Amino acid sequence: MKCLIILDPENSECLYVEHKNDSIIAPQFQTIINFIKQTIGQRPQFINAGKIKIVFQYNDNIHISLKSSPKVELLWFVLVSDDDDSESLLRARLNLLNNLYSMVLGNTLIDRRNKKQVDMRALRRKMSQISATVNAIFDESQSVLCQAYETLDLNEKIRQRCIKDITDLMELFPKAVYAIVYVGQKLVTFHCKKKPHLQNMDLFLLSLYAQIQLKPRERFVFKMEEREVSTPLSIANEISQFENVSPRNDHGSVDSISSPIQIGEDGLSGEDDFETAPEDFDENTISLAKSIISLLDDIGGSSMNKSMKQKISSEFLKDGVKQSSSSDVVTLLNHFLLAVGFLDESAPKDLYTTMTEDAVKRFQRDNELSETGEADPQTTKQLVIKTPYLHRKKSQPPPPSIDLSQSFKDISLGGGKRPEDSHSSSSTSSSSTANNAKNNINNNNNNVEVDDYKLSKSTFEKIYIRNTTGTPLFAYCAEVQKNSFLILLNKEMHKEDEEKELAFLEKSKQILYDKLFKQLGGFLLTKELSNLVISRFNHIPGLVHFILIDRSYHRIKAPNITPLNGNKYQTANVNMKELIRKKVWSMYSYCYHQLVKKNFTYQILKDKDFQYSYKLWMDDDESQEVEREATSPTSEKIYLDSIKKYYPQPVKCMELLTLYVGMIPMSLIYKNDRVLWALLFDKESAE
Missing domain, CATH: 3.30.450.70 (Beta-Lactamase)
Structure with a gap:
């Protein structure tokens, strides 16, 4: 927290x-x-x-x-x-x-x-x-964790098409000096009409700016009484742990419900051996509460005691769910919305995001409820009633549980074969997204709608860019189609006031949609979800995940974090995906700290079931590694300092972080990293 x-x-x-x-x-x-x-x-x-x-x-x-x-x-x-x-x-x-x-x-x-x-x-x-x-x-994005932008991996023909369309668009708006297009947080293309050009770090910051303007999250307020009794382990302790992965925040894991031992007002804790219901609960509510408790067991709440489950079900049914509600109740709401088909699987489950609000509004609209975006008690009760999962036959056996530790060993050492390729999971989700990306154009107000999805309202304001020496720019930010963003930066306005300027620039959204997204929008959304898949590297023994960063240009390459079991076991996949995410975040946190504080440019760290590998090196313009001179261990601009030492010789500062299963010998890790590097840059692998 x-x-x-x-x-x-x-x-x-x-x-x-x-x-x-x-x-x-x-x-x-x-x-x-x-x-x-x-x-x-x-x-x-x-x-x-x-x-x-x-x-x-x-x-x-x-x-x-x-x-x-x-x-x-x-x-x-x-x-x-x-x-x-x-x-x-x-x-x-x-x-x-x-x-x-x-x-x-x-x-x-x-x-x-x-x-x-x-x-x-x-x-x-x-x-x-x-x-x-x-x-x-x-806590969600690898590019934000590493503070580097990610480009959408497109072939040359499509990339040139994107460049031409954005260049043609800028000709229609003569005072626009920069134009950038993102799908999600991944860069599609950008164009600079005049110098100075945008710095690479600016491209990363502008990807976040689009999210802040068009997809803002809700504020979290720290409350002392809501803190859990259990405390997260330090990274040093986590290096020797496997099962007890410390949470990223005090609300538990992202996609599952977890709870520590609950301490009562009397300072005691323990299991309740009885079930009671509040006096104001009617029989129908009690029945719904039992259904919720059953669902809690299946989505990860089996470790809760009975009183905790009753408390969650009571809050869910009596008080509804708001943005200020507890993480467990918000997670429960998101799972219900997912079960009835109103929420995408990629949405975070323990946060009340704009995706949750939109899903609630669509459910309320379909069930003739007040369309508020907040799940009031009437909405939550209707959600429980409408959920088909709760009406399955009791005789149907639950999905079998699997050992995550053994799964990593089997998958990573099984000759490159996985029970179901993780790419298939991405493809299924991607094709669904692509189908939803078919847009209907409203020509009266230039507002593009994707089915029931309503685009965010465009914004126009002054901002500061690092390379403009203190001169503010006018920034127009718009959502062209679902999760696809356009940013236009102007030094001067076309019109006399900001309201008229916004109305004038709003035309660019429709123009870009007609030129580019009408034909390629679905493909770009699909590509964003499956930009780089780990299944491409199945033949590398023991590899679980990797992050490659070019610090000279602030660019990152990393596969999406996906479960390694395909679609067979949904509950196990959720746990595995979250486990990988936590390990990746811990790996970067620990290795980056050792680099900054102790100047460790090559590290291999072993825990019980995982190993982290980290390397920082310098490449010349022919991608040949050059010897790196030592820098101050306490320098927090270590990347820039490393590059400056070689000036005017052109060099690139590269970082590679890899996550392996624990049984791989350290001698093999070095060879695996070289093979991975060769694959990423299509070079001939050296023995």
Whole structure:
């Protein structure tokens, strides 16, 4: 669980805090910072207080349009965490938030610093929108975890078609200087009309900007009484563990319901051997509650005691489900929506996202309920009644459970054969997405709808780009079709005011749809879901997952995290997928921390059933590895520092992280990594 605090040191004001006791927490941190600065002459950078880690960052990145010479401290950022992320990964997350606040809110913060009138409520709302979206995506997306953008892997003919269409579009809007197209968070194409060109890091930040503007997540507020009794293990302990994978947050795993031992008000814990129902429950509600408890057992809640299951079912039926509801209840809602066919399988199960809200609205519409997007008690009861899963024959046996540990060994060492290729799972989901991508065009308002899916409202505002030396750009951000985004950046406006400019630029959405997405939209959505599949590398013994990063251009290649069993055992697949995700996140967190703090450029770490391999190296322009000179172990710009040492010689800074099963010999890992590298770059593999 993480808590972000943003302080204004000059005005001694808290601008934003993710804690219910904001009036108490924020002044305490400002006092701590000032006390340490006065005592030792330096502001604190990191504090480790037992299980709590506190990372500080002081923003000097926003260009201040003041004539005064000295630099001013515009904002202080504080990130508090009790998760198992390393200090280096927490600092990377905080630095990402800092860059996005500078990009999106730079103009507003400058106006505030210049004593101009600023809508503080709108400012805090935007801060919440940025923080919630980034924190949610950081735990879902490998590209955000590694802070590098991913390109959609297209053949040359389609790529040239995309480039031509976006170039033709910019000719119709003469004051547009940059145009970028994303599908999901993957880059399709971009075009720069004038110099300076967009930096590669800007392309990554703009992919997040599209999500913040068009697909924002809901804010999470830290509440002390909701913290679980159990605490996550440290990464160092996790290296020697297999079964006990520590959670990414205090709400348990993404796709399954889990709960620790529940502590009652009397301080005691234990199993209840009796079942009771609240007095205001009628017989029909009791019947529905029993059905919910049965479903809880099948989707991962078998470890809960009876009273906990009753509490969840009672909350689900009596109070409904809101964005502020507990993670277990939200997970239950998402599984019901999935069972009745209103929610996509790729949607996160423990978060009340916009996908959940849209699914609830469609269900309410189909069942003639009030279309609010919140699952009120009437909606949740109707969901239970409509779920076909609960009406299956009791004699039908449950799906057999499988041993995840043994599955990894069988799949990874079975001569490249898997029970069902993970690619088939991706293809099934992809074809479904492609079918849903058939669009109906409303020519009256240029609003594109995909079946019942309504596109997000376009936005237009000033933002700051890193390479424009402090000059703001006007950013138009639009969703062309489902999960496909267009960003146009202008130095000047075509019209006299922002409202008319937005209406003018809105035409670009329809034009791009007609030129590109009307014919290729379904294909691009399908490609985004199966951009790179792990089944291509089945013949590499013991390989579970990998991440390749080109730090010179901030590009990443990584397969989607998918279960290795195909579609045969759904419950086991959910657990396996989540296990792989946690291992990948832990691998990156630990290896990145060792690189930053100790300058370890080659690492092999072994735990009970898994092994992590990490390598950082430099390539010349002919993709030949060159000897890397040592850099300062404490440098957090280690990639840039490494490249600068070779200037003017052109080099690329590369990283490869691989996850293997634990029984693979370390001597084989080195050879496997070389084979993987050769496959990724279509080079002849060296023995």
